[in-house]
Amino acid sequence: MVKECERVQTSWFRARAEALGGEAWDDGALTWTDGPDGLNLMFPGELDTSAVRRGVQEALARGRPLVGAWLSTGVDPSALRECGFDRGWPIRWMAASLAAVAADEGDVDDRIELQTDTLDYDGEYADYRDQLALARREPQVAWYAAAYARPASSDRPRRFAGRAWSFYDGGPNGVAGVFDMEVWPRFRRRGLGTGLLRTVCSAARRAGAAQAVLNATDEGRLLYGTCGFTPIGEGITWWLHLR
Incomplete structure (x- = not known):
C-alpha cells in the first residue's frame, strides 16, 4: 500500500505541474516534477549521483531555490548527501x-x-x-x-x-x-x-x-x-x- 501512496503523490505533483505550466520528466530511473512546490525528485527506486547532479543543475538553470527528494525508507540516500542535500522531515502515510x-x-x-x-x-x-x-x-x-x-x-x-x-x-x-x-x-x-x-x-x-x-x-x-x-x-x- 505504501507503493500506491507514492504513486498517487507522484501523480498529484505531476498533475499540478502540468496544470500550472510546469513540467514533469523522467531521467532514467528518476522522475522529476517542476511545479508550485518547486523541483522535486519523486520516490526513486535507487539513486545515481550523476543523475541527481543533473537534476540540481536543472534547478539552477530554472532559478529554483529549493530541491526536494521524496524517498522510501529502504532507498540508500548517499547520492543525495554527496550532492549537498540535508535529511528533512519524515513522511507518515495513513490510509x-x-x-x-x-x-x-x-x-x-x-x-x-x-x-x-x-x-x-x-x-x-x-x-x-x-x-x-x-x-x-x-x-x-x-x-x-x-x-x-x-x-x-x-x-x-x-x-x-x-x-x-x-x-x-x-x-x-x-x-x-x-x-x-x-x-x-x-x-x-x-x-x-x-x-x-x-x-x-x-x-x-x-x-x-x-x-x-x-x-x-x-x-x-x-x-x-x-x-x-x-x-x-x-x-x-x-x-x-x-x-
Missing part, C-alpha cells in the same frame, strides 16, 4: 476506506464548500488561486474545498478558515489522495478539519475511488485517526537549498 470517511448524503457541513475558483487569496498568497485550475480540468481529477468560520446562510461576514484537496487519477486500485489540508490556527477545534476531510473524500468517492491515503503531520494524525485513517508506513524527505 482509510472512503466508505468510512466520506460524508453521508444528508450529512453536510454548510461551512465547507467545494470550489473551482476563489477570491480568498490575496497579497503574498494571491498565486495560490492559480492552483484551482487543476479543479477545473475535465475530466475532473481534483477537488478543492474551502472552510469558513460561518455558513453561507449567516447574516454576518464569513471568514476563510482553511482548505483541503483530494485527487483521484483513476488508478487501477481505486486509491485517492488527500493533500494540502490545513485549518488556520485561530479556527481550529471547531470541527472544520473533519468537515474538510469528509467533503473532499466524498468528492473522490463519487468519482469512483474506494480508498484514500495521505501524508500526516504530527498535528494532523489525531484528526485523521479519529476519522478512520490508520498508519501504514513511513518515508523520508531530503532538501537542498540553493540560495
Whole structure:
C-alpha cells in the first residue's frame, strides 16, 4: 500500500505541474516534477549521483531555490548527501476506506464548500488561486474545498478558515489522495478539519475511488485517526537549498 501512496503523490505533483505550466520528466530511473512546490525528485527506486547532479543543475538553470527528494525508507540516500542535500522531515502515510470517511448524503457541513475558483487569496498568497485550475480540468481529477468560520446562510461576514484537496487519477486500485489540508490556527477545534476531510473524500468517492491515503503531520494524525485513517508506513524527505 505504501507503493500506491507514492504513486498517487507522484501523480498529484505531476498533475499540478502540468496544470500550472510546469513540467514533469523522467531521467532514467528518476522522475522529476517542476511545479508550485518547486523541483522535486519523486520516490526513486535507487539513486545515481550523476543523475541527481543533473537534476540540481536543472534547478539552477530554472532559478529554483529549493530541491526536494521524496524517498522510501529502504532507498540508500548517499547520492543525495554527496550532492549537498540535508535529511528533512519524515513522511507518515495513513490510509482509510472512503466508505468510512466520506460524508453521508444528508450529512453536510454548510461551512465547507467545494470550489473551482476563489477570491480568498490575496497579497503574498494571491498565486495560490492559480492552483484551482487543476479543479477545473475535465475530466475532473481534483477537488478543492474551502472552510469558513460561518455558513453561507449567516447574516454576518464569513471568514476563510482553511482548505483541503483530494485527487483521484483513476488508478487501477481505486486509491485517492488527500493533500494540502490545513485549518488556520485561530479556527481550529471547531470541527472544520473533519468537515474538510469528509467533503473532499466524498468528492473522490463519487468519482469512483474506494480508498484514500495521505501524508500526516504530527498535528494532523489525531484528526485523521479519529476519522478512520490508520498508519501504514513511513518515508523520508531530503532538501537542498540553493540560495
